[in-house]
Amino acid sequence: xKRYQSLILAALAISLTSCxxxxxxxxxxEIYSAGEVDFSSYVAVxxxxxxxxxxxxxxxxxxxxSFPNLLAKQFAIVGGGEFTQPSFADDGSDLGGLLFMGxxxxxxxxxxxxxxxxxxxxxxTPSIEVSNLQQRAYHNMGTPGAKSFHLLAPGYGSIEGVPFxxxxxxxxxxxxxxxxxxxxxxxxxxxxxxxxxxxxxxVLAYALSGGTGSNQLGNYDIxxxxxxxxTDPQIFASAYSVILDSxxxxxxxxxxxxxxxxxxxxxxxxxxxxxxxxxxxxxxxxVNQLNENLFxxxxxxxxxxxxxxxxxxxxPNGSNPLLIxxxxxTDLSQQIQFIASQDPQLASLAQILGAIYGQARHATAQDLFxxxxxxxxxxxxxxxxxxxxxxxxxxxxxxxGVTYPLEDKYTLTPExxxxxxxATDAFNEIISTQAYGKGLAVxxxxxxxxxxxxxxxxxxxxxxTEDYFNGDNLNRVLFSLDGVHPNPRGYAFVANxxxxxxxxxxxxxxxxxxxxxxxxxxxxxxx
Amino acid sequence: MSLFATQAFAGGHxxxxxGQRQLAMGHTGxxxxxxxxxxxxxxxxxxxxxxxxxxxxxxxTALVSDIRFQxxxxxxxxxxxxxxxxxxxxxxYQVTDRFSLGLAVYTPYGSSVExxxxxxxxxxVNSIDLKTFFIQPTASFKLTDEISIGAGxxxxxxxxxxNRNISRSLMDESGNRSDVTIDASGVSAWGxxxxxxxxxxxxxxxxxxxxxxxxxxxxxxxxxxxxxxxxLSQAYPNGSFDATMPLPAELTIGFGYQINEKWxxxxxxxxxxxxxxxxxTIEFDNPLVGTSVNPxxxxxxxxxxxxxxxxxxxxxxxxxxGYYDISPVQDGYxxxxxxxxxxxxxxxxxxxxxxxxxGVDVTGTMLYFEETNNSYNHYIEDGAHVSFGGxxxxxxxxxxxxxxxxx
Numbered sequence: 048x049k050r051y052q053s054l055i056l057a058a059l060a061i062s063l064t065s066c067x068x069x070x071x072x073x074x075x076x077e078i079y080s081a082g083e084v085d086f087s088s089y090v091a092v093x094x095x096x097x098x099x100x101x102x103x104x105x106x107x108x109x110x111x112x113s114f115p116n117l118l119a120k121q122f123a124i125v126g127g128g129e130f131t132q133p134s135f136a137d138d139g140s141d142l143g144g145l146l147f148m149g150x151x152x153x154x155x156x157x158x159x160x161x162x163x164x165x166x167x168x169x170x171x172t173p174s175i176e177v178s179n180l181q182q183r184a185y186h187n188m189g190t191p192g193a194k195s196f197h198l199l200a201p202g203y204g205s206i207e208g209v210p211f212x213x214x215x216x217x218x219x220x221x222x223x224x225x226x227x228x229x230x231x232x233x234x235x236x237x238x239x240x241x242x243x244x245x246x247x248x249x250v251l252a253y254a255l256s257g258g259t260g261s262n263q264l265g266n267y268d269i270x271x272x273x274x275x276x277x278t279d280p281q282i283f284a285s286a287y288s289v290i291l292d293s294x295x296x297x298x299x300x301x302x303x304x305x306x307x308x309x310x311x312x313x314x315x316x317x318x319x320x321x322x323x324x325x326x327x328x329x330x331x332x333x334v335n336q337l338n339e340n341l342f343x344x345x346x347x348x349x350x351x352x353x354x355x356x357x358x359x360x361x362x363p364n365g366s367n368p369l370l371i372x373x374x375x376x377t378d379l380s381q382q383i384q385f386i387a388s389q390d391p392q393l394a395s396l397a398q399i400l401g402a403i404y405g406q407a408r409h410a411t412a413q414d415l416f417x418x419x420x421x422x423x424x425x426x427x428x429x430x431x432x433x434x435x436x437x438x439x440x441x442x443x444x445x446x447x448g449v450t451y452p453l454e455d456k457y458t459l460t461p462e463x464x465x466x467x468x469x470a471t472d473a474f475n476e477i478i479s480t481q482a483y484g485k486g487l488a489v490x491x492x493x494x495x496x497x498x499x500x501x502x503x504x505x506x507x508x509x510x511x512t513e514d515y516f517n518g519d520n521l522n523r524v525l526f527s528l529d530g531v532h533p534n535p536r537g538y539a540f541v542a543n544x545x546x547x548x549x550x551x552x553x554x555x556x557x558x559x560x561x562x563x564x565x566x567x568x569x570x571x572x573x574x
Numbered sequence: 575m576s577l578f579a580t581q582a583f584a585g586g587h588x589x590x591x592x593g594q595r596q597l598a599m600g601h602t603g604x605x606x607x608x609x610x611x612x613x614x615x616x617x618x619x620x621x622x623x624x625x626x627x628x629x630x631x632x633x634x635t636a637l638v639s640d641i642r643f644q645x646x647x648x649x650x651x652x653x654x655x656x657x658x659x660x661x662x663x664x665x666x667y668q669v670t671d672r673f674s675l676g677l678a679v680y681t682p683y684g685s686s687v688e689x690x691x692x693x694x695x696x697x698x699v700n701s702i703d704l705k706t707f708f709i710q711p712t713a714s715f716k717l718t719d720e721i722s723i724g725a726g727x728x729x730x731x732x733x734x735x736x737n738r739n740i741s742r743s744l745m746d747e748s749g750n751r752s753d754v755t756i757d758a759s760g761v762s763a764w765g766x767x768x769x770x771x772x773x774x775x776x777x778x779x780x781x782x783x784x785x786x787x788x789x790x791x792x793x794x795x796x797x798x799x800x801x802x803x804x805x806l807s808q809a810y811p812n813g814s815f816d817a818t819m820p821l822p823a824e825l826t827i828g829f830g831y832q833i834n835e836k837w838x839x840x841x842x843x844x845x846x847x848x849x850x851x852x853x854x855t856i857e858f859d860n861p862l863v864g865t866s867v868n869p870x871x872x873x874x875x876x877x878x879x880x881x882x883x884x885x886x887x888x889x890x891x892x893x894x895x896g897y898y899d900i901s902p903v904q905d906g907y908x909x910x911x912x913x914x915x916x917x918x919x920x921x922x923x924x925x926x927x928x929x930x931x932x933g934v935d936v937t938g939t940m941l942y943f944e945e946t947n948n949s950y951n952h953y954i955e956d957g958a959h960v961s962f963g964g965x966x967x968x969x970x971x972x973x974x975x976x977x978x979x980x981x
Contacts, residue, residue: 067640068967070945074644074651108749124649161805506647508951508961522741522956536743558649561694563742563960570805 079125082555084300086127090186090238091115092198092229092290093245093304096541097189098217099132101527101534102156102569103168105175105191105217106143107135109156109527112535112565115187115242117542121557122240132187133221137175144173145216147209152177152216157528159516160574165422166516166528167574178206181221184232190218193229194248194278195286196269201226212274234293241294242545244304244492246287246478249278250470254309255531257417257456258463262470277466280473284481291481302488302548305475307496309467310415313515314530315459316500318416322424323367328449334363337443341450344393345404348386352379357408368410369424369448371458380405396440399432403444407452415459418515418530423457424448488552490544499525509563511540516568524567536565587685587704587912588846590877590897591660592616594633594935594976598923599881600895602840604828605781607771610933610978611664614678614712616826617783619724619769621666621674622714626980628668633935633976634661641687641913643695645964650694656686666712676712678726681705683821687911692751695962696739698950699911700753706732706790706821710767720773727766730788733759734819736911740799742955750801756815756856758795763788765821779830787823787850792816797858809862816857820850822872828879836886840895842879848872848902869952870909872902881921892924893937908948913966915946923974935976943968 072078091097091113098105099113110116110132119130145153151173157166190197192215197203204222208214223232233241252275253260260275269282294301309315325334338360346358357376361367384401387393393400410416426447433445445451459467475493482489495503499513509523516524525537533541539560546557593612596603603609603616611629613620637660642653666676688701707730714724740752765788772780795817799810828842851872857865881895899917903909923937949963 068642068943068945068969070642070644070965070967072646074646074649074965076649078646079649506961508959509955510958520956522743523958559647561648561742563955566743566745570803572805572808 076124078556079558080556081122081125082549082553084549084553084555085239086122086125088128088186088237088239089115089119089122089130090233090236090241090294091189092233092241092243092294093189094193094248095189095191095532096247097242097244098187098191099189099538100191101529101532101538102143102158103527103529104143104145104153104156105135106156107138107141109143109535110135112538113187113189114533114538114541114545115189117539117560118242118545119186121542121546121560125555125557130187131185133185133217134181135175137179139174140171142169142171142173143175145175145177146173147177147216149176152209156569158574159528159568159570161570162573164518169571170574177209177216177219179220180206182223183221184223184235185221186236188229188233188236189244190215190229192217192248193245194252195245195283195290196278198229198233198245198290199286201228203229230290230293234296237297238294238299238301241299241301242304243290243294243301245290246283246306246474249283249474250306250467251309251531253277254315254459254463254467255417257454258459258466259456262466264470277470278474280470280477283474284477287477288481291485291487295485295487300487300553302490302545302552303478303482304490304545305478305493306471307493308471309459310464311493311496311500311513312531313513313526314418315415316513317418317515317530318420319366320410320412320414320416321366321368323361323369323449324365325361325363327425328361328367331363333443334361336439337361337450340439340443344387344390345400348383348393348400349379351386352382354379359409369416369420370407370450370452371410371414371448372406372452372455373408373458373460374406374455375460375462376406376408378405395437399436399444402432403430403451410458413461413464415464416453417457417459420448420453420457423453488548490548492541492544495544505562506559507561507563511562521567521570522563528568534565534567536562536567539565587683589637589658589660589682589684590899591635591637591939591972591974592662592680592682593631593664594635594923594937594974595893595925596881597635597939597974598893598895598921598935598937599840599883600842600879600897600919600921602828602830602842602879602881602895604769604783604826604842605771605779605830606838606840607773607779607781607830610980611666611676612662612976612978614664614666614676614710614726615662615680617724617769617771617781618676618710618712618726618767619714619722619771619783620781621676621712621724622668622672622716622722623771624666624668624674624980626668629666629978629980630664631976631978632661632663633974634659635937635972635974637970637972639968639970641966641968643910643913643964643966645694648694650964652689652693652695654687654689656688658684658686660684672716674714676714678708678710678712680708680710682708683732685912689910692739695910696751696753697742698738698909698953698962700737700739702734702736702911704732704734704819706730714769714771722771724769724771725766728764728786728788730763730765730790730821732761732790733757734761734792740802742960744803744806746801746803752799752801752803752806755798755800756795756817757798758792758815758817761790761792763790777832779832781826781828781830783824783826785824787847788821790819790821792818797860797863810860813859813863815859817855819854822850823847836884838883838885840879840881844877844879845874846877846902847874849874851902868909869907871904871907873904875900875902888930889927890924893922895921897921905948906951908946908963908966909950910962913948913968915943915948915966915968917970918942931979931981933978935974935978937972937974937976939970939972941968941970
């Protein structure tokens with residue numbers, strides 16, 4: 048009996064101590080590796096996309112989701128060191144925006160106001176003061192608004208330049224001195240690894256302005272460039288090579304990223320060219336009145352000028368295109384005014400018709416509209432010329448996008464799009480060629496974001512697109528409310544693309560982020 | 575009420591621990607007769623074969639289960655360890671030598687899994703605590719000296735508390751993840767079981783037992799939303815919910831073989847009709863929240879059990895056994911609230927008769943689970959099926975104490 052008891056107790060004792068389940072291949076930090084990279088000092092250079100800009104501004108909580116900051120957390124698993132970002136501690140209410148000497152110079156962040164369902168600047172006054180100088184270099188040197196050549200520009204961080212627009216208020220906040228350069232401050236962090244995603248603003252600024260700037264192709268004098276201009280590719284190439292030479296001079300490895308086409312960001316793809324249904328215009332009766340009183344006449348006038356195709360009659364049962372100004376068109380103001388003045392019915396309107404419709408046409412599927420257009424369509428213009436019009440014209444005219452053509456800044460015409468694409472392709476060619484020459488990894492963000500147009504399915508099954516927030520994609524939207532910059536989820540998506548490139552190019556094994564775990568759009572009950 | 579303590583069984587919510595002696599024999603027993611009052615659970619027809627006027631048994635088990643989870647793509651590592659305490663009390667009274675009445679109280683279903691809050695799978699479950707409590711009056715009747723039939727009426731009382739995050743990314747203004755707790759207690763339902771016991775000859779016994787499906791319908795349970803962002807807190811007030819969780823029907827057949835006075839062996843086969851568990855469907859009273867349908871799509875599954883008893887003297891007996899339990903969870907439906915794959919169990923125990931009437935049972939079990947790579951692919955996020963998975967590995971062990979008094 049005693050014998051049995053001791054046997055059983057021994058068996059029980061063994062069973063109680065040998066139960067912790069174990070995996071054949073245990074996941075631990077040791078299974079990951081940095082490959083050929085030393086991540087001890089990771090420095091990021093670039094523009095707003097690197098800084099963690101979103102919802103139209105930099106704000107404290109948003110900056111935590113900058114893609115370099117997300118990457119640094121993964122790098123920490125494989126020997127990454129401390130990663131610092133410019134301080135936004137003074138953004139106490141997390142509003143973003145900027146103050147200069149106490150005066151607001153940049154708007155607060157965009158939020159969705161649930162009462163209106165629309166994106167709005169969050170009410171409140173910014174508390175981020177430009178003149179609160181930090182005077183130190185950080186690991187994240189991404190600077191919103193910076194173009195390629197700005198990284199090399201002394202004085203870009205000078206507070207004296209802020210009122211004149213010759214310096215960048217974000218860089219001013221932390222430039223080590225008034226004549227410091229972004230690149231110089233970046234190099235002072237002694238990078239062992241870097242990411243460089245510069246170049247978007249060299250073409251995007253032009254696109255965001257609706258093509259109101261100039262294409263500086265062939266102009267090598269950057270001092271003559273306006274802020275909305277397209278950079279000359281040779282200027283871009285020489286700036287880019289200085290940046291890469293400086294960052295790699297002590298043997299740092301790195302990743303560079305290409306520039307996305309504007310056609311793959313929601314800022315340009317959300318507003319359709321033909322949103323005007325009869326309902327949107329004000330009913331079938333209004334549509335018929337517009338056709339009778341305006342478009343039939345205008346079409347008849349243009350027919351005499353063999354430009355009848357500029358205008359089409361509104362279809363009460365369809366979605367009609369927006370009316371726009373196209374600066375590529377021959378200005379027919381005088382001809383229209385002359386012909387109209389010969390018609391007794393139109394004579395009183397001749398001057399106005401000429402002034403408004405000289406370069407007007409209806410949009411086509413080839414035109415792109417900036418996101419802000421949606422807030423303008425259907426509003427009444429404040430052009431004083433219309434105030435003295437007789438009825439019924441007075442109440443029918445002046446509706447922006449319907450009877451009053453949208454200004455150039457709202458549209459990217461096909462010609463402008465070609466300029467943008469040509470420049471983007473040239474810059475991307477330069478980026479890839481130079482990176483290849485230095486043996487750096489390239490993240491083809493242009494290709495990736497082009498895939499987002501049709502959608503990308505991730506490992507977990509979720510399907511991501513470039514769609515703007517539409518109420519049904521709260522858990523899927525990648526872009527912030529400015530329609531240009533990613534939201535936290537989108538930056539996690541970007542970080543994964545970089546990790547993939549590092550893993551492939553430098554034979555590293557760095558774990559991926561779960562894109563779906565990051566927040567998307569910020570909604571507020573009221574504003 | 576403290577006896578209702580959390581029960582767990584490596585995440586699965588059926589806990590086969592309804593008698594220390596039979597558990598030590600691999601939880602066989604549908605065809606084992608004349609042991610003690612534990613028989614009331616295993617086969618309601620067996621009460622009438624008990625030898626004493628009164629047979630009373632009670633016991634409790636401490637069950638420790640560990641689940642580990644990992645995914646190397648994302649550097650995910652999680653584990654959870656939970657302790658459950660299933661218990662039972664059985665009493666049988668021989669009214670005549672052909673008829674007996676009994677009462678059985680036991681806890682065959684329960685699950686407690688508590689992952690770290692906001693862990694990688696928190697959109698599926700942070701924690702679940704399911705409790706049930708079965709009360710079964712039983713009668714058994716001898717048709718002949720060799721064959722008996724029995725039936726029991728089952729009253730179930732139970733509750734569930736379940737918490738998970740609202741989505742993979744929703745948080746309040748302070749960065750706390752938004753979550754919901756649903757809590758239903760005092761849910762009651764009725765069921766029955768039926769059995770036949772037969773002595774085929776002097777050595778071999780046969781038993782069959784059918785337990786009915788019982789639908790636990792929670793009506794008006796409490797729904798509590800936590801850490802909701804302000805834009806949702808108006809639309810998502812705390813409210814109530816209805817949900818139904820089926821406890822599936824079970825059919826068990828088995829044989830016992832009394833080799834000689836000292837040796838008894840038994841074999842059982844359980845078939846559990848888990849197909850009844852198609853989805854965990856939670857209907858919220860708030861139409862804005864709507865109905866949460868969480869497909870489970872379980873399949874019917876079986877368990878084969880074997881056990882042996884060696885009784886060298888009146889005072890002492892020793893038992894050993896094992897079973898192989900096939901998981902009802904299908905690939906792609908491997909939810910971390912019941913991350914259960916096939917289990918191989920070993921059981922061991924002994925009984926010491928302190929007096930001829932009073933015996934003490936001690937039983938230990940150990941469960942072995944293979945490592946498995948599986949996922950739950952039916953979480954819907956803005957219309958897309960989102961998968962959550964990785965490597966899972968579980969283990970469980972238990973130690974139990976039973977007392978029986980027959981007079």
